[in-house]
Amino acid sequence: MNRLLDWIKNILVRFRKAGFGIFFIKNLFLLPDFFTDKDLNIFSKMKVAFTFLITLFYFMSSIDFMPEFLFGSLGFIDDLLILIWAIGLINEELLNYKILLQNSPKSKIIEDVNWEIKDDM
Numbered sequence: 001m002n003r004l005l006d007w008i009k010n011i012l013v014r015f016r017k018a019g020f021g022i023f024f025i026k027n028l029f030l031l032p033d034f035f036t037d038k039d040l041n042i043f044s045k046m047k048v049a050f051t052f053l054i055t056l057f058y059f060m061s062s063i064d065f066m067p068e069f070l071f072g073s074l075g076f077i078d079d080l081l082i083l084i085w086a087i088g089l090i091n092e093e094l095l096n097y098k099i100l101l102q103n104s105p106k107s108k109i110i111e112d113v114n115w116e117i118k119d120d121m
Helices: 002-018 022-028 031-036 042-060 068-103
Strands: none
Touching: 002 068, 022 068, 031 042, 031 068, 042 068
């Protein structure tokens, strides 16, 4: 029972850190850069992809930890916890990527700038 409560606590802490809502939606725009960045660890990309796929599979399948037909409206709690877990995990990886981008020396390089030197003599 303690393990279950600790797991739920970790999910809720991730959810709080994820800034569910506008901040999470804002971070979703980083996903194309996240997946195409060659310098990023492949395990981070796999973690986000598998989290998305597992969540999608859970909601599309008939498998349910707490079936709604047995528990009524309480059966939606497990669906909510899976959604919170996925949002927290994906946003955590995206925030780490955002910090990595800000601290990267590549972020200070200006590309596609036309310049020329004029001699005043």
